[in-house]
Amino acid sequence: MKLKGDPSTTRAMNRRLILNLLRQEGARSRADIASVTGLSPAAVTFVVADLIEDGLLIEGKTVVGSAGRRPIPVDINYANGLAIGFKLMVGSVECVVTDLATNPLGSLRVKLSDSDPDHIIATLAKAVPELISIVDRPAAKLAGIGVSMPGVIDNQKAVCIRSNRYNWDNIPLGPMLAELVDVPVWLEDDTNAYAIAQQLFGLGRQHRNMAVLAIGVGIGCALVFDGKLYRGANGAAGKFGHSSYEENGRLCECGKRGCLMAYYAEPAILRTWREATGHNETDSKVSLMAALADREPRAVAILEEAGHGIGRHLANLVNITDPEVIVVGGEAVSFGDALFGPMRLTLGKNTFRAAPPMLLDWEDNSWARGAAALVTQKLFDFETSAGNAAPLSKPALWSA
Ligand SMILES: [Zn+2]
Known part of the structure; x- marks a missing residue:
């Protein structure tokens, strides 16, 4: 007999099928679950009972309306x-x-x-x-x-x-x-x-193929192919920020020179701003944001250059991986259109097909x-x- 935790058993697959349906669609009756998943009503009843016993599912209230008693919905017990x-x-x-x-x-x-x-x-x-x-x-x-x-x-x-x-x-x-x-x-x-998190409950919930770009202290990109996170052979996939941007350029934290993130991760953008204006380290984000709000030309130009620089590399990634959407998060999202306007423009110019939508995550x-x-x-x-x-x-x- 196979163990409960073995992901290859029919039982485990049916559990996953039902849990994922409820995660994506919300509460459903057993009859709905059977018709959407193609499982037999008996199998659905069995698996649902099992999941309720484990505390993973919960039954909703029976609704009595003009059409009589409606089937009891079940949902994930979040x-x-x-x-x-x-x-x-x-x-x-x-x-x-x-x-x-x-x-x-x-x-x-x-x-x-x-x-x-x-x-x-x-x-x-x-x-x-x-x-x-x-x-x-x-x-x-x-x-x-x-x-x-x-x-x-x-x-x-x-x-x-x-x-x-x-x-x-x-x-x-x-x-x-x-x-x-x-x-x-x-x-x-x-x-x-x-x-x-974006795949389970966020902007990627309805997408099987996506790129998730995070621009913060570094620049990373996670790839979801056919609903599965792609980690690579050594867990090192998606080190997008270490793409070569300029040969023998700025020193990167990885020890190499000229990586994309050494120019356009948030601290690098702030460094460029400080070098251009002489602002000190403690107020550089505040002063850059204020300058962007005033459309100060140096501030606008720095973010434009960053948008184009990241966008060009992002276009290469899109041409190779063909995602449905690009979800973008990280501290640099707060730069808004000043960064993402130029990035969208460059992305659109350099992708083989029409560029996929870029969805910005503003959540705290x-x-x-x-x-x-x-x-x-x-x-x-x-x-x-x-x-x-x-x-x-x-x-x-x-x-x-
Ligand atoms: Zn690097």
């Missing part, structure tokens, strides 16, 4: 659990606690005094009870923790293979944190985690919600890849 998301940054961690649909219920920002792994892991473990205490849901259990950080990640083992920003090599962050907090911990590259907490989405994704078994490892320990919800 309120039954909590997920914590940690987005590691230089000097601080953005922390969020969400329900299982990644709706934020509370957030914190904690400081990091250095990038020593033991210090960071201890800081994360300390934040867990603090986050739980700000949510007033005594019945909801913590289902797990998702951690996102920039780097090359082995997401199955929850190990950071290499992070330039922290100068880490082979740090088993997931297992180390799981030992302290006693819930499953998942680790993912920050842009990939962000893409998973997007990065940390992305980390929390790692929990939802694994808990609900949304990932279709058969190669994904089981959680590091049994999720709290399943032990109920």
